[in-house]
Amino acid sequence: GDVAAGKTKYNACISCHGAQGQGQAIFPKLAGTPAEKTTELLKKYRAGETVGPNTPLMAPQAATLSDEDIANLAAYIETL
């Protein structure tokens, strides 16, 4: 994944997960998550699977992402 492109896509994640992926309240910490794990979860959300309590929020977010977007986001998040 392209870290710089992932950083741009990550703008959509900041309100909940924080600029450093630190998380807040019910929104989990993302920083340092292995890219493989982020990819797996975003693809589950995109496929309409129930992942956790924030699934109704994350499904529409993931629906807008291409495989490349997911790879880029996953690469960026791993660097946080």
Added chain:
Amino acid sequence: GDVAAGKTKYNACISCHGAQGQGQAIFPKLAGTPAEKTTELLKKYRAGETVGPNTPLMAPQAATLSDEDIANLAAYIETL
């Protein structure tokens, strides 16, 4: 708008805005917002306009909504 259908669509909003539209942290209170205002804002988000600091989050959310979805959500939120 159809309030019952709006309530179902509102599931995507709960993580940030709360089940009663009470808001939390940087996520504004929605309860009681006039339907006309909600409709206007969701259509701006959907059109890619910058509305406020959470625009990068709200744009993908709004992108998944039809005109009917927006009317229903707006009707439901007005009842909160």
